[in-house]
Amino acid sequence: MDREYYKSMCLSVLENSSYYEKQFTYESKKVMEKLETIIDEYGQKLTAKETAYLLSFNIKTSNFYGLPKIHKSQTIKNECKISRSTYISVASPADLTVRPIVAGPTCETHRISNLLDILLKPYVTKVQSYIRDTVDFLNTIPEKVNPESILVSFDVTNLFSNIPHDLGLIAIEHWIDRFPSLLNDRFPKNFVLESLQLILENNFMHFNDIVYRQKLGTAMGTKVAPTYATLVLGFLEEKLYLTVKEKFEQDFENFIRKSWIRYLDDCFVMWDKSDDQLMKFFNILNTLSPTLKFTMDSDSNKLSFLDVMVIKKENRLITDVFYTITDTKQYLIFDSCHPRHTRNNIPYNLARRLCTIISDAAHRTTRTTPSKALS
Template sequence: AKIINISQRDLSDTEIKLLSKGLKFTPTPKGNKVDLIKDTEEFCRKLRLREFFQDNDYDDGSLVRNRSNFKPKTNRDKHLEDYINCLKSSASTNQNNQNIKDNISRSERSAIENLSNDATIVIKEADKGGAICIMDREHYKKMVMEQLNDRNFYHELTSPEDARTMNKIKKFTSVYADSLTDKEIDYLNNFEMKSSNFYGLPKIHKSKEIQHGIQAKNATYVKLPQPGDLKFRPIVAGPACPTHRLSNLLDIILKPLCKLVPSYIRDDIDFLNYIPDSVDANTKLISFDVTSLYTNIPHDVGMESITYWIEKHRDEIPSRFTKDFIIDGLKLVLENNHFFFDNKYFLQIKGTAMGTKVAPTYATLFMGYLEEKLFSRTEDVFDANFGNCIRKNWKRYLDDCFIFWNRSLDDLNKFHDLLNGLHTSIQFTMEQSEKELPFLDILIIKEDNRITTDLFYKSTDTHQYLIFSSCHPSHTKRNIPFNLARRICTIVSDQHRREKRLKELKSFLLKQNYPVNLIDAATNRAKEIPLPELREKSRRNTNSHKIIPFVTTHNPRNKNVFKTAKTCLPILHQSDNLRSLINQQDIINSRRQPPN
């Protein structure tokens, strides 16, 4: 099911048709010449900066900084001014694509307004699988408030704390002024602040009532009574909250330590490189999952864990960032995680918010610290060889853990008890199999001694890929079939299964109206890439500093000024200086997505 309606509101056929396009679907916007002119002026400013600073990259060592608004003086180079005038003239002329066909009907546009203005419902994407869930607003608020009323994790505030927290950050940057550059201090203190917002994503994959209803009806749209077993994943969205920039800086500082945690895997593709081709016949596949990791990390043990990794790998962190700087900064982020929900203000008193930038790094290092205790205790309870074996073969991505198990079930249960004894707040659930077991998006399959891998889909996965008619840049839509096919070729090791998955993918994409020739070309291109190349870590472009992106909001009704930027480049290259500073390939087209 793509749409699950557990509200009392009935949806019209038009509303169902609209929602079935997915929440990422973008209707064709009206032409917006004002935004285009503004974006063109910003690109021209970048050109002037390149001419002003030449190729001299001044670097004061700042890890973060506010975006500069510096504008060099005009008329420093006649050919640059001629080129800029050409671009501005192109942007200011009337839109040349007024006859672009709308990608939704008038009735669907009315449906957008009706759904947006209906205060009785809440529409959220499911926590996993991509389904859309419609809920009664009052019921949704009641369910979320049940979580927020848990005094072990949250405390209600009488008023907003944002201004007070900003003052704490200003004091922090003053105390640690010697650790920070002027640009970093400016970045942490000067920005447009906005309070964090709390919301819950419905965990429909864990609701037996919803799953039973979906299976019984087997349709794109399913209307069900309110389930009594639906839970929500708590999200604190604070992209402009007082601590979000400090959290980002701390994440940059601490992230290099993650790769030094023995169990660390970067993602599911990285995990593939640790999977053996064969195992002993008696080997079992075991996975563990930490229950609600983010909200259960105690602040004191979290600080212990960060201190442990800093002291163990001091050379991985720039010397100007002292241990006290990092610990005090983290305390600021963790102890000031306040947000609002339904016009009420709350403070999270335990754990870390899922929405803050440093959270995954913090959780990884915390778990790595507990694992050091695990390795030691495993040696004590079992033996040194087994302790070393666990250290080498135990792999984890945040709260998901996996191991190939060669010992008895009694030993496995003892090991599970060891895990649950590491800290009272951190408890592990376990799954085991002798044949196949999912881990992240990978299904690990054991056939006799042979290990193969397949793509794993949860039962709630709707395969709700972006519909081809959505108003997204064409390169975005062209890349979707290739990226999905490449993922299949990377993960699925057996050729027969791989072909089956690629055929499935083709059927999913055809339902989303992707052209068959685009799908076939993308699939063939992905199949030609050797497996070692598919599974190697992607490399960064070392020449990215030379790139001058022309960033515009994608709008098919607007003039294509980027095309003008390319065709008029000979005007710019009449300048000997600029010919050497700005090459054809340096100017790239970058599109931001219009609001959907």
Template sequence: MPDKTPDNLSKEERSALQSLKNRDDIVIKKAGKGFTVVVLDKETYMAEATRQLSDKRLYKKLDPDPTKEFSIAITKTLEDIFEKNEIGINVYETLSPIDCRPAQFYLLPKIHKEDVVNLYTNITSTLGIKALNFWIENYRNKIDNRFTKEFLLEATELVLKNNVFTFNDKYFHQVKGTAMGTKMAPTYATLTLGYLEEALYEKANEQFDAEFCEYLKRNWKRYLDDCFIIWKKDDSDLNILNDILNELDPDIKFTMEKSSTQLPFLDVLICKENNKIATDIFYKSTDTHQYLHFGSSHPRHIKRAIPYNLARRICTIVSEEETRNQRLDELKIFLTDQHYPLSLINDGIRKAKELDREELINPTPNDEENIKILPLVTTYNPKNPNITPIVQNLNEILKTDE
């Protein structure tokens, strides 16, 4: 039976993609953040990768592939904790390494600034383990009783010290920091910086009065390596704070950007207007607004929800009505460029504008403890049959699986 599924790419687009794939003189990567795609000269890309991997403080070149040796060490650790009943058979089997291969090293072009310089590669194992030990001891009640502190620290060290990868048919071992591709990296980095913030508050007590130290604790904001605070003292005191930050650990360095009018924090632009704080949405200069094309091969409900959710984001972030309407008009242009029906865009914007902004800013938290969701994730293909009725029929059986 012939395939009647329409191709969402034209013949010209498919030919262009194939032509790009066949070229061996360029490297195509997405930027480290945002939706931007970057085309690099391959020689430049290889030279930069070689330069980074030549840093002996961070990487060690290996002759044989140590993956098998590291797999044996991981298996031994899992066997030990399984015998101590710290993990069950399902966890043991899930974590056990099978047919392991080293990771592939690659570069993502960085076209954004950050407040903490090269955070992941600069967190030493000593600092990271000390931070984890601090949080485990202070929040033991938040951790499953099956897992001892010793196991958690040992497992973390296994991840940190056995990071092996290949590049250009050569093997390397990362000897400092944690790789950005490691699943635990964001949580690990967050806990480490949180630990340093505790030290920051202690050091601040030695330099500032009690009232300001309390203000600092309440108003210092951070998301991963981006930090923000509204400063109420003079510049000399701000420089003192910056010095304290950069003396917390010799390997962790902070950069500082300040302004008396406006500063971005994540996707929010905080503006000071006549002693009043206003917020606007912040787009990086490299943001191409390449939202999912309406002709893309994705579930229809996903594409239909995009105009509403993007409009809702604007209505949440932008505080002033005139600016909010301007940003929504811009969104209409961005989505029209991606071939979204105008009626769908207008409907999404209308629904978003009807929402109470106070409730958007302060949403009612869900009672997550009483919500039991069994996620089922499949790869979307328009050729596949609708599996919803099948899943509904098997729902009770699926719930019994551990």
């Protein structure tokens, strides 16, 4: 990728004043002093080793980089369709965007973020819609469905970057108050909330010799971010269930509670209600928060979710593996100089993934046949 083109894409993200601001004076020492104040006030039950872990380490400010979303660029996808080569060359596609990543493995808040992730993870299992991974998704979707139902997926646009700090803190407090026994009794609620606020408000990063601070949302890179985002959307889903109950009948609320499943910002439901109700439901989703907006995709026959292609055949669901058009399916060549166990493990795990996802036995055999597996 052209250096100047890449830099311009990153700067287009960082120079959006709604999300980021330049820092002309920045001292990491002040962030650590704030953390030390929180520990002094609420961390009396921390051991000496835990306190040293949180406060005593070599600090280095995070770096910002943009991860190109090549799978979402229509220009690149069109080129992939007509290319007969493993590689394609597309000069500066106009519709290419980047995912903002903040790499801060030794930044001021990375250790307190790790601690909060440990403390908050138990609450994730209390989110009714939560699915852990692909296997959990496969175990959750029904085998038999209404033949008239359609497959619908929803996606939150730039979830991490669009969670307001006040909404996030309210959501975390909601889960702690609702399930107080899940929080380790050595850590009071205020310790969690003030530490979380410190992480959200002190996300500093370097790019192009300039320091920026993220004003809205959480960094995609800090340890607690996925857990935090899951709990925030789980909090909004509680609001969603109540709104659906008010707008529709009790049966509709029960349907949403039972059928609505989510992995981070990706949501899935087998919809057996009317098209009009689907649009009303979609509109409700987009009123849950002023900054969090949903997109929707639907199909009566097949739809991808995570790395699974869900296919409806009459009254049952079958699943296949899903590849994006930009997936080159290139893996480590077997005669490389890597250890033999590494070379053996790659085809083994690729085959295991196919066997896990593909539900039809005949299709699974076809997919795992070497000459046909990549077709």
